[in-house]
Amino acid sequence: MSTKTKVFGNLLVDVIKKERCVGCGACAASCPVKSITFENGIPKLVGLCISCGICYNSCPRSMFDETVVESKIFGRNRIEKEAELGIVKSQYAVKTTQEDVGRSCQDGGAVTSTLIKFVSESERCAVVAAIDENMIWQPKPFVAKNRAELVKAAGSKYTSCPILVGVDSAISEYKLKEIAVVGMPCQIRALRRIETEEVANSRLSDAVNLKIGLFCMETFDYEDLIKFLESEGVEVSKITKFAITRGQFIAYQGEKKVFEVKLSKLKKLVRACCEECKDFTSEFADISVGNVGSPDGWSTVLVRTEQGESALMTARDAGLIEVKRLEEVGGVIEEVLKLAKLKKNKN
């Protein structure tokens, strides 16, 4: 029985027009004839389509068979007690030992420090989310090749950017051969779909050898968030850090807290695509990182694969991070479990 190849038109109908597109950039990065671009966070067909079906097959929202992908990546499926967090080899509390990272990072600096070690070898880079210099707090995919660029791109941006477009540019423009990617759970799913599909752009999956996923409950629509903050009198261009802690959304200017609001008051700003998402801890990443579960100033790190363990321990052995058992610093894995469960039940 032959099934008709699904192309960009099908993505438009099944995903984009239904506001299910997460804006990961997998379709644009994968198109072999570069016919897809992004306009205002939405993929658009701008050239000839050769009906290869690769964009449809790369999208984490057109289809994502968790059971199949999981067994291909981890060699088995999760058992009942792993239902909420997925397959985890080990869990740690991690803190950077580096002053420059400590000043710029969101929590414990686990992500930036691990990446600093990763890019210290030649022909390597990390695709991260930097701030677009022409916009206020708008993230853009950025190919970081050294420590200074990683430190500059540290910190959480609570809106989304098409991170996979950065992977394409690391390969095509910078000719880099080994790539680490930081992404939200949905973006990590896109990378894993590309890695495990038969008809996909293997150029992308072959080059990405470390996937660091962040914990994520939701992201905000960029325009709506900026408008909201301005309406509350916040001078967004002066904000140096945003944070979400214990149910509060907080804005800082240097050390000073200049705005704070209950997260529940921002529900209207959450992107429609996040409403169907059940993955809190980036269940398909090599390493997943968040703040919940650890004390302030530490990152909670869930290691899922050999690559993840190796990247983290190489950074530790280089003296870039302290790695402790969660309990040693008063961390509580049940807090992570609670939020992971909440997300699965609520969406």
Ligand SMILES: Cc1cc2nc3c(=O)[nH]c(=O)nc-3n(C[C@H](O)[C@H](O)[C@H](O)COP(=O)(O)OP(=O)(O)OC[C@H]3O[C@@H](n4cnc5c(N)ncnc54)[C@H](O)[C@@H]3O)c2cc1C
């Ligand atoms: C939208 C969003 C929602 C989050 N929600 C939660 C939550 O509910 N609970 C929780 O415990 N943790 C959450 N986190 C994770 C948390 O904010 C920290 O990113 C995490 O603890 C890592 O801290 P760190 O100090 O190790 O990271 P850092 O060393 O500061 O590095 C962070 C890395 O993430 C990249 N990055 C930042 N924003 C984005 C983005 N939008 N897309 C892709 N990459 C990005 C940066 O470029 C940098 O490389 C969220 C993060 C984001 C971006």
Ligand code: SF4
């Ligand atoms: S050429 Fe292939 S990847 Fe590009 S838009 Fe058409 S179906 Fe999608």
Ligand code: SF4
């Ligand atoms: S691949 Fe990503 S950006 Fe493209 S349609 Fe699917 S979710 Fe949207």
Ligand code: SF4
């Ligand atoms: S809630 Fe889900 S869809 Fe939304 S940004 Fe987070 S991982 Fe992506």
